[in-house]
Amino acid sequence: MTSPAGGFVDARAIPPDRPVSGRIGTDQEDQGLGIFVRPKVLDFQARVREKKKVSRRLVLIRTGVVLLVMALVAGLAWLLFLSPVFRLQADKIDVSGGNAWVSNDRVVSIVANQGDRSLLLISTNGVEQEISGMAGVTDAKVRKSFPHGLEVTFDAQEPTAVFKDAQRKLTAVDRQGRVLNTVSKPVEGVPVIQVTTVKRAQRDQAVRQTLRILSTMPEAMRHSVTKVTAKTQDSITTELDQGKHVIIWGDGSDLKLKQAVVDKIINDPSKIGDKHQLDVSAPLRPIVK
Numbered sequence: 216m217t218s219p220a221g222g223f224v225d226a227r228a229i230p231p232d233r234p235v236s237g238r239i240g241t242d243q244e245d246q247g248l249g250i251f252v253r254p255k256v257l258d259f260q261a262r263v264r265e266k267k268k269v270s271r272r273l274v275l276i277r278t279g280v281v282l283l284v285m286a287l288v289a290g291l292a293w294l295l296f297l298s299p300v301f302r303l304q305a306d307k308i309d310v311s312g313g314n315a316w317v318s319n320d321r322v323v324s325i326v327a328n329q330g331d332r333s334l335l336l337i338s339t340n341g342v343e344q345e346i347s348g349m350a351g352v353t354d355a356k357v358r359k360s361f362p363h364g365l366e367v368t369f370d371a372q373e374p375t376a377v378f379k380d381a382q383r384k385l386t387a388v389d390r391q392g393r394v395l396n397t398v399s400k401p402v403e404g405v406p407v408i409q410v411t412t413v414k415r416a417q418r419d420q421a422v423r424q425t426l427r428i429l430s431t432m433p434e435a436m437r438h439s440v441t442k443v444t445a446k447t448q449d450s451i452t453t454e455l456d457q458g459k460h461v462i463i464w465g466d467g468s469d470l471k472l473k474q475a476v477v478d479k480i481i482n483d484p485s486k487i488g489d490k491h492q493l494d495v496s497a498p499l500r501p502i503v504k
Contacts, residue, residue: 295333301334302334303365308326308327317350326342326367339365342355342365342367350391352370374389376443377401377408378413378416385397387402394413404438406429421445421451424445424451427470439455449466466496472499476495476498491504
């Protein structure tokens with residue numbers, strides 16, 4: 216139907232370009248507005264499958280990371296503790312401080328008990344305590360020398376006394392009565408103590424007190440001791456220079472004071488005079504005879 220230009224047009228008579236059903240949705244997609252919107256259809260099963268796939272991927276990644284970390288830790292542990300990289304070697308143990316009574320070789324044998332262990336597993340404090348527990352050793356220091364060695368320094372003492380038992384066997388002992396070595400003859404400058412047996416002497420309080428007194432003497436005085444008697448732990452007596460001076464110590468108490476009194480009196484002619492016996496069992500009231 217047509218109308219002349221400028222004429223009246225009846226819109227009701229104009230046919231539509233597309234049916235309404237064809238325009239629903241497409242018009243809204245183009246314009247984004249309106250009442251009639253075609254709903255979007257979702258595939259929930261596909262969505263679930265996608266989530267499971269992502270979850271499996273995350274699990275695999277996390278498991279791989281954990282396994283990698285565990286492998287790295289295990290490898291590092293093997294490298295540090297089990298591999299030869301830091302393993303102690305016997306020929307790398309350096310020991311110094313020994314004497315005729317406590318040899319360096321004896322200390323090396325103690326340290327070598329650590330075996331082929333990694334230095335990282337060796338306790339220097341433990342080795343120091345073990346060495347210090349040896350007869351004749353007063354102190355020990357151990358230092359790790361990477362990658363394969365240990366450096367050991369220790370203080371070895373001279374014998375405090377020689378035990379002479381009933382069979383006339385001579386045994387050198389330290390200040391705690393621990394055996395250093397057996398000897399064939401008396402050691403110059405080392406006091407001899409007459410005992411029944413070494414084991415019994417090590418348990419005897421009188422002998423233990425005697426060793427304590429001898430170990431605290433100045434070296435010059437200890438070397439001048441020619442005889443020691445200890446019938447009881449309260450009657451310890453030392454003879455100096457073949458009887459020139461006889462010191463009655465009593466027991467092992469107040470040793471610093473007793474040593475000071477002895478040193479002052481026997482080295483002062485005006486005090487000792489022609490006497491040869493000094494009793495310091497009561498150090499504040501010394502008796503000179």
